[in-house]
Amino acid sequence: MATVSRQKSSLLGQFNEARSRTLSLVQTLEKDDFIVQTAPFMSPPKWHLGHVSWLLEVVMSKAIKDYEFYSHEFSEYLNSYYHQFGEPHDKDKRGLATRPTVDQVFEYFHMMTNKVDGILQNEKLDEKTKQLFFMAINHECQHQELLIYDLQHLLADRYRPVIKNSMHRTPEQESQAIKINGGLYKMGYTGDEFCYDIELPEHNVYLNDYKIDAYPITNKQYMKFIDDGGYDDFKYWLSDGWDKVQNEKWKAPMYWEKIDGKWMTCDFLGKRKINPSEPVCHVSYYEADAYCKWAGKRLPTEAEWEKAACWDDKNQKKTIFPWGDNPPDNTRANLLESYIWNCDEIGSYPNGKSHYGCHQMIGDVWEWTSSEFSGYPGFKTGFSEYNDKWFANQKVLRGGSFATPSISIRGSYRNFFRLDERWLFSGFRCAEYV
Numbered sequence: 001m002a003t004v005s006r007q008k009s010s011l012l013g014q015f016n017e018a019r020s021r022t023l024s025l026v027q028t029l030e031k032d033d034f035i036v037q038t039a040p041f042m043s044p045p046k047w048h049l050g051h052v053s054w055l056l057e058v059v060m061s062k063a064i065k066d067y068e069f070y071s072h073e074f075s076e077y078l079n080s081y082y083h084q085f086g087e088p089h090d091k092d093k094r095g096l097a098t099r100p101t102v103d104q105v106f107e108y109f110h111m112m113t114n115k116v117d118g119i120l121q122n123e124k125l126d127e128k129t130k131q132l133f134f135m136a137i138n139h140e141c142q143h144q145e146l147l148i149y150d151l152q153h154l155l156a157d158r159y160r161p162v163i164k165n166s167m168h169r170t171p172e173q174e175s176q177a178i179k180i181n182g183g184l185y186k187m188g189y190t191g192d193e194f195c196y197d198i199e200l201p202e203h204n205v206y207l208n209d210y211k212i213d214a215y216p217i218t219n220k221q222y223m224k225f226i227d228d229g230g231y232d233d234f235k236y237w238l239s240d241g242w243d244k245v246q247n248e249k250w251k252a253p254m255y256w257e258k259i260d261g262k263w264m265t266c267d268f269l270g271k272r273k274i275n276p277s278e279p280v281c282h283v284s285y286y287e288a289d290a291y292c293k294w295a296g297k298r299l300p301t302e303a304e305w306e307k308a309a310c311w312d313d314k315n316q317k318k319t320i321f322p323w324g325d326n327p328p329d330n331t332r333a334n335l336l337e338s339y340i341w342n343c344d345e346i347g348s349y350p351n352g353k354s355h356y357g358c359h360q361m362i363g364d365v366w367e368w369t370s371s372e373f374s375g376y377p378g379f380k381t382g383f384s385e386y387n388d389k390w391f392a393n394q395k396v397l398r399g400g401s402f403a404t405p406s407i408s409i410r411g412s413y414r415n416f417f418r419l420d421e422r423w424l425f426s427g428f429r430c431a432e433y434v
C-alpha cells in the first residue's frame with residue numbers, strides 16, 4: 001500500500017510540478033509576446049501552452065472511453081503532427097492565428113490541469129493509464145525546453161526569468177581525451193521508472209577501443225576552426241552541409257555576429273562577447289561533423305557516448321547518470337532548475353563527471369552523435385506517431401542542455417533533430433579511434 005500511494009503522489013506530484021513550471025516560464029511575458037512567431041521553426045508561446053494541454057486530451061481520449069475533446073477548433077490549431085486526430089495546422093503559420101485567443105488558451109490550460117488532477121487523484125488507475133500520463137508529463141517537459149529555445153529567439157535578454165542565478169567561473173581547463181576500452185556494451189535504459197520507448201530494449205553493441213573528449217568542444221576551440229577558414233572550404237563538409245553553408249551564408253554558429261573584428265553572440269545574457277570557456281552552442285550536425293573532420297577526429301556514436309557517460313568499469317555496472325543513480329542536482333549538472341539560462345564554463349561540474357572522467361555529459365549542451373535515429377533491435381512502439389515516425393533523416397543527440405528539466409534527462413535519453421537544425425542548445429565533443 002505504501003508503494004501505491006508513493007507512486008500516486010509521484011505521478012500527481014510530477015504532474016502539478018510540470019504544470020506550474022510551464023506557467024512560471026511564461027509568467028513575466030507581455031500579452032503581445034504570446035502570439036508572435038519570429039521564424040518558421042519556432043512556435044509562439046501561446047501555441048506551446050495550448051498544445052501541452054491538448055496532448056493531455058489526447059492521453060485522456062486513449063484512457064477514457066468515449067472521451068470528447070473540448071473543441072474542434074482548438075484541436076485543429078493545437079495538433080502538432082498527429083494525423084490520427086485530423087489534419088494538423090501548418091507549423092509555420094502558428095503565429096498567424098488570433099483564435100483561440102491568449103485568454104482562451106489560459107482558460108483551457110487551467111481546465112485541463114483540473115481535469116487531469118481529478119483523474120490522478122483516483123487510486124485505482126491501471127498501469128497502462130499511469131504510463132500514458134507519465135508520457136504526457138514528459139511531453140510537457142520537452143515543450144518547456146522548446147519554449148525556451150523559442151523565447152531566446154523571440155526575446156533574448158528582454159525575457160525576464162522568474163529565477164536567475166549566476167554562471168560559474170572556472171579556471172581554464174586543458175582539453176584532453178579519455179581512452180575507453182571496447183568490447184560488448186549493453187545499451188539502453190536499465191532503471192524501473194519512466195523512459196521512452198526509444199530507450200528500449202537494452203541490447204548489446206560491439207565497440208572498438210576509442211577515445212572521447214573529457215569536455216564538450218569550447219568556443220575557443222571552435223573559433224580556431226572558423227579562423228582557419230573552416231566555413232570557406234568544402235573539404236570539411238558533407239555535401240548537404242556545404243549546400244547549407246553556401247545557401248544560408250553560414251560563417252559561424254547561429255546567433256554569432258562579427259562586430260569590429262570580434263565575435264559576439266546574442267542570448268538570454270544579452271549581446272556579448274563570445275566566452276571562450278563555454279561549450280560551443282547552436283551548431284548543426286553539419287557544423288559539428290565539419291569541425292571533427294578539420295580536427296582529424298569524428299563524432300562519437302551514441303553507444304560510445306553512452307558508455308563514456310554511464311559505464312562504471314570498476315564495478316562493472318551501468319548507472320542511470322554519469323555520477324551514479326541519484327537524480328541530478330545543481331552541484332552535478334547545469335539543467336533548467338539551475339536557472340542560469342546559459343551554458344556554464346567547462347570544468348564547472350567536477351561532481352557530475354562520469355566514472356571515466358568525462359565532464360558535463362548531462363546538462364549545458366545537447367551533444368550531437370554520429371548515429372542515425374532509429375529503433376533499437378526489438379523496438380516496440382509505446383505511443384503511435386510520437387517517436388517512431390521520425391526514424392529517418394535525423395541524428396541522435398545525448399545529454400540534455402541548460403534548458404532541460406531535470407526530471408526528463410538520463411544517460412539513456414535520446415533526443416533527435418534534423419542535421420541542419422541549430423536553434424536548439426546543441427554542441428558536441430569529439431571521439432577518435434585508437
Ligand SMILES: [Fe+2]
Pocket residue numbers: 051055080139143
Ligand atoms: Fe508536442
